Amino acid sequence: xxxxxxxxxxxxxxxxxxxxxxxxxxxxxxxxxxxxxxxxxxxxxxxxxxxxxxxxxxxxxxxxxxxxxxxxxxxxxxxxxxxxxxxxxxxxxxxxxxxxxxxxxxxxxxxxxxxxxxxxxxxxxxxxxxxxxxxxxxxxxxxxxxxxxxxxxxxxxxxxxxxxxxxxxxxxxxxxxxxxxxxxxxxxxx
Amino acid sequence: xxxxxxxxxxxxxxxxxxxxxxxxxxxxxxxxxxxxxxxxxxxxxxxxxxxxxxxxxxxxxxxxxxxxxxxxxxxxxxxxxxxxxxxxxxxxxxxxxxxxxxxxxxxxxxxxxxxxxxxxxxxxxxxxxxxxxxxxxxxxxxxxxxxxxxxxxxxxxxxxxxxxxxxxxxxxxxxxxxxxxxxxxxxxxxxxxxxxxxxxxxxxxxxxxxxxxxxxxxxxxxxxxxxxxxxxxxxxxxxxxxxxxxxxxxxxxxxxxxxxxxxxxxxxxxxxxxxxxxxxxxxxxxxxxxxxxxxxxxxxxxxxxxxxxxxxxxxxxxxxxxxxxxxxxxxxxxxxxxxxxxxxxxxxxxxxxxxxxxxxxxxxxxxxxxxxxxxxxxxxxxxxxxxxxxxxx
Numbered sequence: 001x002x003x004x005x006x007x008x009x010x011x012x013x014x015x016x017x018x019x020x021x022x023x024x025x026x027x028x029x030x031x032x033x034x035x036x037x038x039x040x041x042x043x044x045x046x047x048x049x050x051x052x053x054x055x056x057x058x059x060x061x062x063x064x065x066x067x068x069x070x071x072x073x074x075x076x077x078x079x080x081x082x083x084x085x086x087x088x089x090x091x092x093x094x095x096x097x098x099x100x101x102x103x104x105x106x107x108x109x110x111x112x113x114x115x116x117x118x119x120x121x122x123x124x125x126x127x128x129x130x131x132x133x134x135x136x137x138x139x140x141x142x143x144x145x146x147x148x149x150x151x152x153x154x155x156x157x158x159x160x161x162x163x164x165x166x167x168x169x170x171x172x173x174x175x176x177x178x179x180x181x182x183x184x185x186x187x188x189x190x
Numbered sequence: 191x192x193x194x195x196x197x198x199x200x201x202x203x204x205x206x207x208x209x210x211x212x213x214x215x216x217x218x219x220x221x222x223x224x225x226x227x228x229x230x231x232x233x234x235x236x237x238x239x240x241x242x243x244x245x246x247x248x249x250x251x252x253x254x255x256x257x258x259x260x261x262x263x264x265x266x267x268x269x270x271x272x273x274x275x276x277x278x279x280x281x282x283x284x285x286x287x288x289x290x291x292x293x294x295x296x297x298x299x300x301x302x303x304x305x306x307x308x309x310x311x312x313x314x315x316x317x318x319x320x321x322x323x324x325x326x327x328x329x330x331x332x333x334x335x336x337x338x339x340x341x342x343x344x345x346x347x348x349x350x351x352x353x354x355x356x357x358x359x360x361x362x363x364x365x366x367x368x369x370x371x372x373x374x375x376x377x378x379x380x381x382x383x384x385x386x387x388x389x390x391x392x393x394x395x396x397x398x399x400x401x402x403x404x405x406x407x408x409x410x411x412x413x414x415x416x417x418x419x420x421x422x423x424x425x426x427x428x429x430x431x432x433x434x435x436x437x438x439x440x441x442x443x444x445x446x447x448x449x450x451x452x453x454x455x456x457x458x459x460x461x462x463x464x465x466x467x468x469x470x471x472x473x474x475x476x477x478x479x480x481x482x483x484x485x486x487x488x489x490x491x492x493x494x495x496x497x498x499x500x501x502x503x504x505x506x507x508x509x510x511x512x513x514x515x516x517x518x519x520x521x522x523x524x525x526x527x528x529x530x531x532x533x534x535x536x537x538x539x540x541x542x543x544x545x546x547x548x549x550x551x552x553x554x555x556x557x558x559x560x561x562x563x564x565x566x567x568x569x570x571x572x573x574x575x576x577x578x579x580x581x582x583x
């Protein structure tokens with residue numbers, strides 16, 4: 001059987017959780033993997049909870065259902081911890097990655113006794129330090145790559161730089177900040 | 191040389207449209223198909239294609255303009271979903287009865303109400319009697335490949351019928367997956383130039399399109415549509431063969447997966463077929479003889495071929511992503527049952543409705559359906575002829 005990594009993203013509409021999932025699919029594709037990146041839409045409005053998914057595999061992916069027992073969960077907005085059951089189905093041999101300004105100990109009581117690994121990242125601090133504005137998705141993307149190890153960090157940075165050069169062709173000034181956000185995340189994620 | 195890419199289903203169809211570079215594309219946006227005209231408009235703005243893009247004020251107008259362009263002699267297409275297609279209803283029949291070879295990139299979505307933006311097949315299945323060709327896709331690759339074959343089938347002189355290229359809303363339209371694309375030059379020579387025999391803007395040979403037909407002539411035009419639909423069978427297979435020569439990918443009326451020796455079969459359309467294949471692999475590993483018939487071409491309906499492919503099966507679940515509310519099953523259920531009856535099949539068949547309004551169907555759901563099929567075959571009893579899969583308890 002092939003190895004498929006399954007990741008579920010929780011965010012709020014407008015924060016870029018869907019974009020982060022699509023970017024992860026993009027960069028994993030470039031390193032030669034078979035990928036899926038897809039959103040699950042509820043009501044389309046800013047601030048509403050949204051879910052996005054990734055499957056990353058060394059073999060073609062045929063399944064087209066949502067992901068119910070992910071190895072990894074990424075929470076882009078910590079206020080979701082109170083309203084969404086983010087650890088639902090999360091495998092204990094996996095991990096959860098949460099964007100929060102709080103220490104890990106303060107987060108644990110919200111995780112309904114989840115026994116797997118818990119990682120935190122202050123994406124706000126990183127984003128403000130490197131971009132001067134709060135865009136959580138670049139740091140969260142790097143954190144997911146660091147924790148899931150779906151690809152080498154070097155390859156990830158190389159591909160992301162190419163991707164940013166393409167995406168921000170008309171705003172080259174933001175490329176450096178975004179790259180710094182990714183690199184800083186690799187050091188900061190806990 | 192194929193090009194390895196990763197695209198969503200909407201991007202893939204828009205990419206195919208760019209490569210085809212049709213003459214005219216009128217469009218009005220509706221989720222989840224909006225991205226298709228959006229990407230095409232971008233290609234045009236960036237000089238990547240020179241299609242005449244007509245932004246219109248409704249889907250009634252987008253299909254009207256497509257009909258008009260096609261009647262004038264242009265290669266024309268539009269895109270829509272759900273209620274957008276419902277608003278085109280009148281023109282769907284106008285396009286088919288006037289034998290206009292235009293295309294519709296349909297991204298399947300539930301009809302209101304309750305209002306819902308997610309996938310089911312009630313939009314295109316509702317139009318099953320409109321006289322359009324209908325081809326469905328499991329994934330972005332098939333949506334792309336079907337789009338490339340669309341005009342070759344539709345414009346063929348023995349066919350000349352409008353064609354609907356369907357894919358599942360959000361499930362494939364918004365999912366980024368790996369895909370293999372063909373080079374522009376390969377596509378252009380495969381699709382070719384459109385040279386209609388008769389068209390409105392031909393001063394050498396004036397014709398009328400869409401005149402009133404009195405009772406003395408109306409029925410003959412219907413027979414003409416029926417003949418064209420029958421002719422499409424061979425054309426679809428011929429074009430698929432040509433497409434295989436340039437792409438290496440094989441298509442027919444349907445795909446059989448582990449079906450040759452299967453005792454228990456599922457018949458399904460669209461993206462859920464991929465999920466079903468994973469269930470089959472898991473059950474085959476346990477020695478269960480389970481298989482799949484994934485229907486690609488729904489119009490024309492390959493009744494005899496379906497019955498022949500299922501002739502050895504003990505029990506069959508026909509899966510509809512749409513309910514007819516006939517109290518007698520869904521559209522696929524009714525037509526496949528008729529095909530089985532006409533072929534004197536002795537298989538026990540059930541018709542399950544699933545996935546309405548985007549309700550997810552999982553590998554475990556398919557495993558459960560196969561287990562129900564096994565029980566049906568063993569006991570000879572069908573207890574739930576028509577059932578809804580995955581209902582909230």
